[in-house]
Amino acid sequence: MRAFLRVAAPLLVLSAPAFGQGGPSPALIGRGRILATAADCVACHTVEGQPAFAGGKAIATPFGTIHAPNITPDRETGIGAWSDAEFLRALHDGVGRAGEQLYPAFPYVQYTRLSDADVLAIKAYLFSLPPVRRTAPANDMLFPFGYRPLLRVWKWINFTPGRFAPEPGRGGEYNRGRYLAEALGHCNECHTPRTLTQGLDMSRNLAGGIVEGWQAFNITPDPVSGIGRWSREDIVTYLSSGRLPGRAVAGGPMGEVVGHSLRFLPREDLSAIAAYLEGQKPLRNPGDTAPRSGYGRPDPDRLSFSLGGNGLPTGRGLYVAACASCHGLDGRGTASVPGRPGFPGLVGNSALGAARADNAVLAIIHGVPARGGRGESFMPAFGAASRIGNALDDAQIALVANYVRAQFGNAAGSPVDATSVRRLRLENGGRSPLVVGVWAGMALIAGLAILFAARLVRRRARGNGAERMP
Known part of the structure; x- marks a missing residue:
């Protein structure tokens, strides 16, 4: 992996052609693999449990759901028929092989800075992979964002193409x-x-x-x-x-x-x-x-299981039942022992010190998966039924979130209720009613403005033509 320094630094990019007489060299493919890893291509272009880079993953945006395309070298459903120039145009200009405008969920706004050599090294690596025949589902965009030519306007406002240049005066x-x-x-x-x-x-x-x-x-x-x-x-x-x-x-x-x-x-x-x-x-x-990590204190009560006046567990009671075995009754976490990884403490955790508890709520709902290291701990998802037991409902998740915030984090932060948990579930799926409503309204206004402008241009053109008639 140390070769990465020689292939990613813009001042040290190799000038060798992307393809030699016998196709891309192993060194070029290896360099492309490292660059693709740094660019995290696999995260968007892979559905969990499916072949890498075969596409189909749903990406939620305020404009609708985009499904990442297949970027394996399959010639019919992937990018196997793409030329170097077409691949460069996609990453540098946000334009697809057929000339279509690409949605900026594909981060060409940043990829435009990549050198040609680095882009073609990534292509060489992708073309070295086994082709996978898989067509990504169609995008599900809100009207009128499914009309790709509108992206020209977005690009005019938000996109400046151009390669990376070192910042003067910096090392x-x-x-x-x-x-x-x-x-x-x-x-x-x-x-x-x-x-x-x-x-x-x-x-x-x-x-x-x-x-x-x-x-x-x-x-x-x-x-x-x-x-x-x-x-x-x-x-x-x-x-x-x-x-x-x-x-x-x-x-x-x-x-x-x-x-x-x-x-x-x-x-x-x-x-x-x-x-x-x-x-x-x-x-x-x-x-x-104050810094987000500057809040919170351990819970001194390590013994009691708290019930509310209605006989149901409070936030602390739910924490003791569902969370304390890993994070500790006092919130300090648990140390690793042979055969069992340690779990992080919650005191001073930046997610709990934030003014809003969104990340804490989403972590409870979806869990925190292991990163792939040997013997690494993970947090299971409590927002859906699983092997750990029945799911916590929105009200219970709110109770747990409020307890851990008040005890281990920023007690003055915005409180959580079942409605806000439900809102986060929707936003995480890309279908927040507020976001959808705002953007649908903007789309309608933009569409009416475009129609009005087009009609005005036509009227002026007709008027000018009438004046020139004999």
Whole structure:
């Protein structure tokens, strides 16, 4: 994996052609594999339990559900018939093989910065894989977003194509980290807030965003809202393992990024990403007064099982019954022993210190899967019936979330109720009524505006033609 430094750094990209006389070389394919891992292609283009890169995964967006395409070298259902130029145009310009505009769920806004050599190395790797004949389901887009030519307007507002250029006055490590984080890893896509048109608000770069209901937290070097109190070693530890004891555990989309991509990168590249993050402008989020990891205290009552006045378990009672065996009765976690991995503590966990408990609620619903390391712990999903027992309903999840927030995190944060849990379930599936309503309304306004403008242009054209008639 150390070869990654020689293939990802923009100033050190090899100038060898993508294909030699006998096809791509093993070195080029290996380089492409590493680049594809850093870009986390497998996360979007693979359905769990199905062949890698065969497509079909549903990606929820405010505009509808997009199904990632097959990118194996099958000539009919995949990309096996694509030329180098067509592959470059897709990643650099967001245009498909047939000339169709691609939805920006495919992060060509960031991939446009990749060098030609790196893009073609990724193509060489993908073409070395076994072809899989599998057609992805059709997209399910809200009207009128299924009409792809409208994406030209979105691109005009939000997309500037162009290759990566090193930032003057910055060292090689910073610029390598910038290439890894912005072009390949596309960190901005999740950790930067969106504008009204769903483009990236670069005035708040890396100050935090929302991805399928999950909060992608502020990762600027602000000491309160961001990671300004984290050391370089802290950042590397978190990126490589998804855990930083006493501060954070990666779940949801970030957990997938660690599991599929970051944990495979060499330490030098993770350190370069950390150097890039440390060099960003510190941005404070409104209302933040203390670091998210600065809240909470252990629960001193290690014995009682709490029941409410109606005889049903309270939030603490549910925690004792469902959570304490791993996270500890006092919330400090449990140490690893031979044959059993340890489990993280909840005191100081950044998800519980946030003003909103969205990530904590979604972690209870969906769990936190293991990253793939040997003997690694995981959190089961409590939002659906499984081998651990019956599912917790929305009201019970709210009780648990409120207890762990009040005891181990930010007690002053917004309370959780069954309605907010239900809302998060919908947002995580891409069908939040609020989001759908807002964007449907905007789509209607935009459509009427386009029709009005078109009619006005036609009338003027007819008037000018009449004036020129003899």
